[in-house]
Amino acid sequence: MSIPLPQFALEIRGLVKRFERPAVDGLDLAVREGEFYALLGPNGAGKTTTLRMIAGLIRPDAGSIHVTGIDALADPVAAKQVMAWISDEPMIYDKLTPREYLEFVAGLWRVEPALAETRARELLAWLGLAAHADERCESFSKGMRQKVALAGALVHEPRVIILDEPLTGLDAGSARQVKSVLRERALAGGTIIMTTHILEVAERMADRIGVIAHGKLIAEGTLEELRRQAGHSGNDATGSASGGASLEDTFLALVAEPAEAA
């Protein structure tokens, strides 16, 4: 009797990227379908480089990337068809309106126009942008721009959404809307892979958290598993037995070791 292999939305093996020094150094990572995965790490750890390689924006020097079983290096177009990428700097055009932007993105992903239009209307309403649908983006705030970019990422219903610091610079209201959209997406079966410096977001939203330092995955698991790996099980930051350590304590403990070793 054969045991069915777990279906991974993303599977990375031995990923390497060197610039002047190794940015990503033999990274192995697997994210299951429908999982909300947060990638944490100090500045310069290789998080953004990893995500950019997954999104097909830069080519790795070595290793493999499979997105929903598709070899992203051998067939990047097919892999991109099921993915969406959002960076901390919203990728939109100032001179287009949100509707025009979504129409353009739908065209790039070959979404049927009537379907794209319905989704665009729903997304803009959901993100509180319906009233601004026909205004050019040039006068939008950072939060509105990020929401337009998010709508663009969702208009083609991607199976895997990759986000690099999507909450940077957003006010509380916009951040809550973005988080709510992402959570809904994960509940609907989408896979979310996100880097963030806001540890509370990772703590509350992620099913699993990966900690990356010096281009390598140094710890991975649920918050409880990370606490155990950091030696914080059952104790908080003060050492009392009242509860688990916060993710911040756990994260700092985890990244401190490789940093000291380096």
Next chain:
Amino acid sequence: MIQSGTAVWFAQHESRLAWRDWLAMMTAGRRERRRRVAIGIAVFVVVMHAVAYSVVGGFAAAPLDRQMLVGITVTLLLSWLLMVSQAMESMTRAFYSRSDLDLILASPVASQKVFAVRISTVTLSVAMMALPLAAPFIDMLVVRGGWRWLGAYGVIAAMGAAATALAVALTVALFRAIGPKRTRLVAQIVAAVIGAAFVIGLQVAAILSYGTMSRGSVLQSDAVLALAPDTASVLWWPARAVVGDGIALVGLVVASFILLGAAIAIVSPRFGEYAIAAASADSSPASQRRRSAAFRATSPRRALRRKEWLLLWRDPWLVSQTLMQMLYLVPPAVLLWRSFAAAGGGAFNLLVPVLVMAAGQLAGGLAWLTISGEDAPDLVAAAPVTGRLILRAKIEAVLGIIALIFAPLVAVLAIASPWHALVTGGGIVIAAASATAIQLWFRTQAKRSQFRRRQVSSRVATFAEAFSSISWAATAAVAAIDLWLAVVPALMALIVTGGARYLSPRKRPGE
């Protein structure tokens, strides 16, 4: 030690920024290029002086008659209008560019000091811009005609001051007349039109009166000389100042700087108010609303092309730049219309290279905007389409615009002279394709707003694009007369384009 917050302190701050900005523009931000830039400037200065030495001989000691006064005055007027155009563009930027304005306006320093310094900086920059071309000629006139020609430097300073004063007045007048929301676009278009209108007007007059595109034929005509005032007239003061008339020079300089001082005194106190109004206009979307249309069935290629066309169409600054290029097509269009009526073949020979050259230059600019000036590079790169398809769509967008603009002209030409139309059409296609290919080989990642500085990314690309357009224009001009002779300039054009390909980063090993 300069006291902080004073006008002098601001002037020092602005000069430091301007110097670093210029240096970054010349060296593309690379320190190791400084030596090469210095050598390049030295070579340019020597070559320009050599050229000037051979050109100015006949003028250095010529008598100051009415014909010479007309020639100098018109040259000064042309240069001054270009200065006004440049100053107006700078003034628009001073009002609308946010950069450090928020910091300055939020500080407890009187904003009028800042604006006074900024107006002075604009004056300095427009005067300095004239120097690389004017200085070698003035120097050689001094060498061959005596010290009196040094007065020309004073005239340049006066022209800079008067041009800035007029630019300030025009911009503020537009601000008041049509409001901050529309001023940005209109001011940019007015600036472009001012820069081109006089040259084009003279050419159109020359065509209509004398059937030639030479401006000189109008300026040296009996009609103009008869209309010109007496040599003692105050209208000739700028020309007299150039050749060293002390009274005229002092009068001109004093009058210009009084105008500039008045502009600063009147407008500076309200600078903060204007800047805030400009900022408020940016965030008011009322006039930007567009009617919603249903999503159209489209392919990625079509979506990319449509996006490029929309962005080009909605870029006010680019519209003004394109408008200027289009304005330069007015004289050949008039020539075409006039020659069509007279059915003369000779005039078409003039028309062919002008159209080919314009097509090459326009295609180069548009190609940079579509290929390198991508504001959402990650979005396009993350889309499920190949890089080849993206580039193809962008090139189609450029060539589509070129076809839209030039096809009607070629079609009219075809009725009058099918051979000239064929040569022009072929030349336009090749010149536009070469300029686009050069931009493709030297493509870089930039924001569309950096269009003004596209030359910074590669001087090789800039020169190759210009020389390729010139060579193809020459090829078409010769081909219109003798097809076989056109082989020589065509070879030159191919060498220029091939050389650009060879020197391009896409060709270098390891890239």
